[in-house]
Amino acid sequence: MIKVNLLSPEKKDIAKGIEAPSIIEKQRESQVHVGSAIAAAVITVGVIGFMYFSQSYRLDSSTRFLAERKARKTELDNVLKTLEHLEKAKKELDRKVKVIGDLKARQKQTVFMMDELSRVLPDWVWLTRLNFSGGVLNITGRARTNHLIANFIDNLQSTNHFFKIRLNSTQRSRASGIEVFNFSINCRYRKQSDKKAV
Numbered sequence: 684m685i686k687v688n689l690l691s692p693e694k695k696d697i698a699k700g701i702e703a704p705s706i707i708e709k710q711r712e713s714q715v716h717v718g719s720a721i722a723a724a725v726i727t728v729g730v731i732g733f734m735y736f737s738q739s740y741r742l743d744s745s746t747r748f749l750a751e752r753k754a755r756k757t758e759l760d761n762v763l764k765t766l767e768h769l770e771k772a773k774k775e776l777d778r779k780v781k782v783i784g785d786l787k788a789r790q791k792q793t794v795f796m797m798d799e800l801s802r803v804l805p806d807w808v809w810l811t812r813l814n815f816s817g818g819v820l821n822i823t824g825r826a827r828t829n830h831l832i833a834n835f836i837d838n839l840q841s842t843n844h845f846f847k848i849r850l851n852s853t854q855r856s857r858a859s860g861i862e863v864f865n866f867s868i869n870c871r872y873r874k875q876s877d878k879k880a881v
Contacts, residue, residue: 792874793815795874796815796820796844796872799842799844799845800813802842803835803838803839803841803842804835804838805826805831805834805835805838807826807827807828807831808824808825808826808827808831808832808834808835809824809825809826810822810823810824811823811824811825812824815872818871818872818873819869819870819871819872820845820869820870820871820872821867821868821869822867822868822869822870823865823866823867823868824865824866825858825863825864825865825866826863826864826866827861827862827863827864828864829853829864832850832853832864832866835868836848836850836868839868839870844872844873844874845870845871845872846870846871846873847869847870847871848868848869848870849868849869849870850866850867850868851866851867851868851869852865852866852867853865853866853867854866
């Protein structure tokens with residue numbers, strides 16, 4: 684036999700003595716669940732938004748920092764290039780100052796050497812060429828006689844500034860109808876301050 688319950692479930696529960704939840708309460712429960720879901724979604728979106736803006740700020744800050752560092756590096760590279768240029772210029776100036784100092788020292792030495800040569804040069808002896816390089820003096824000249832050339836060599840030795848004197852050549856010739864002797868002498872020269880050196 685088939686039994687059909689024609690009473691609604693609420694009525695059935697009432698009939699059994701149990702209160703059935705009303706439709707309003709069920710709507711409230713569903714609204715609470717929807718509200719919680721919306722609140723959770725809002726909080727999640729808020730957290731994600733905060734994290735996004737926080738990371739975006741950090742990224743912008745890092746990008747600015749990197750750009751500043753790159754600009755600073757470029758400035759420092761330019762400063763380094765300038766320093767290298769100044770170092771090269773300083774080395775070049777130091778080299779020029781040294782050359783000038785050497786030239787001044789040689790100039791004094793040359794002046795003193797020429798003074799000594801003029802003192803020991805006998806009459807009727809003429810110097811036609813002097814070449815001083817590396818402490819060696821090459822002298823070429825003319826004299827009226829070989830005896831005057833020998834006197835010139837003796838005078839050079841007496842100064843103690845000229846040493847290792849060697850007569851390379853002597854040759855008789857005529858100049859303007861006068862008989863002369865062309866000669867070539869090599870010797871070493873020491874500065875006044877080096878008198879004791881050999």
